[in-house]
Amino acid sequence: MMPAHSRPTSKDVAAAAGVSQSTVSMVLSGKWPGRVSEATAQNVRDAAQRLGYRPNPAARNLRLGRTRTIMLVVPAITAPFFAAVYTGAAKVAVENGFSLVVFPWPLEADGPFSGPQEAIDGMLASSMGENSLAGMRRPVPLVMVDSDPEGPAPTVNFDVAGAIGDIVAHLRGLGHTRIGHLAADINVWTFRSRALRLAEQVPELVTGRAAISIAAGFETALRLLSSPDRPTALVCDDDTLAAGAHKAARHLGLDVPGDVSITGFDDLYLAEALELTTVRLPAERMGELAMAHLMDVLEGRPAEPALLPAELVLRRSTGAPGRR
Numbered sequence: 001m002m003p004a005h006s007r008p009t010s011k012d013v014a015a016a017a018g019v020s021q022s023t024v025s026m027v028l029s030g031k032w033p034g035r036v037s038e039a040t041a042q043n044v045r046d047a048a049q050r051l052g053y054r055p056n057p058a059a060r061n062l063r064l065g066r067t068r069t070i071m072l073v074v075p076a077i078t079a080p081f082f083a084a085v086y087t088g089a090a091k092v093a094v095e096n097g098f099s100l101v102v103f104p105w106p107l108e109a110d111g112p113f114s115g116p117q118e119a120i121d122g123m124l125a126s127s128m129g130e131n132s133l134a135g136m137r138r139p140v141p142l143v144m145v146d147s148d149p150e151g152p153a154p155t156v157n158f159d160v161a162g163a164i165g166d167i168v169a170h171l172r173g174l175g176h177t178r179i180g181h182l183a184a185d186i187n188v189w190t191f192r193s194r195a196l197r198l199a200e201q202v203p204e205l206v207t208g209r210a211a212i213s214i215a216a217g218f219e220t221a222l223r224l225l226s227s228p229d230r231p232t233a234l235v236c237d238d239d240t241l242a243a244g245a246h247k248a249a250r251h252l253g254l255d256v257p258g259d260v261s262i263t264g265f266d267d268l269y270l271a272e273a274l275e276l277t278t279v280r281l282p283a284e285r286m287g288e289l290a291m292a293h294l295m296d297v298l299e300g301r302p303a304e305p306a307l308l309p310a311e312l313v314l315r316r317s318t319g320a321p322g323r324r
Helices: 011-015 021-028 037-049 057-064 082-095 160-174 189-201 214-225 238-250 267-273 281-299
Strands: 071-075 099-104 122-126 141-146 156-157 181-186 206-210 233-236 259-262 279-282 305-306 312-313
Touching: 011 021, 011 037, 011 057, 011 181, 011 206, 021 037, 021 233, 037 279, 071 082, 071 189, 071 233, 082 281, 122 281, 141 279, 156 160, 156 281, 160 189, 160 233, 160 312, 181 189, 181 214, 181 238, 214 233, 214 238, 238 259, 281 305
Parallel strands: 071 099, 071 122, 122 141, 141 156, 156 305, 181 206, 181 233, 233 259
Antiparallel strands: 279 312
């Protein structure tokens, strides 16, 4: 008999139902179909209800070696894109009884990932270099965000080709033939893919590379816009670079968009302040889908690559090229 005032255990339920503890665990975790009869499962549930038994998730996780913790690896915690990815991922994590922790890993880092791996059940990684995960000390279930779909892990991406195609079609429609690319000088898939797609669609493309900062964008755009046959439109890999391009245009006495049109990527807060034509990325939805895919991976279910559409947001930074 169970001692008075003590909390019932799975052993007590097993004794009351006349089954083993493993059968109790199987039934109460929902893994009994095809392994025990419906009558046995109902008998176990009745015994658990009668005794007031509730499974202890912490104890179960300890037995299984699980922490129910997911790590999200991002280049910058404060960047709006990654903050939105976190928001979406955290929502799905909580719905599934997991906690989510964030670990910063700079975009520029191309060496092996050295973050903590022992206390997590799975990992989401966003916009990381392809070699970053090569040195993982143990295999960790992984889903990649904004990363190479040809890699070994499931991916959730936005449609880079579609986004670039929309930008080029918009600029061509306005009459632009001399288009420049203010490219992020970071060797990760998302930026390489943007450069490749843009070069495919604009054979005469002029490219300048810069670190993602207003200052670096300003210096590179200054060189591009000071050339004798300067571009009449600049496609920028990031809204921050586009802000630098705006500053360079003002410095040279060029009107935006009368003398030069400028487009960005991300649709950050400053894009609205600059009235910037840009690409709005579905960052929060990408986080949601990535976490849902990771839940599938943890349960042994297949996770197919996901490709989400991006939205071209038209504002006043683009227009027909002016006469020179």
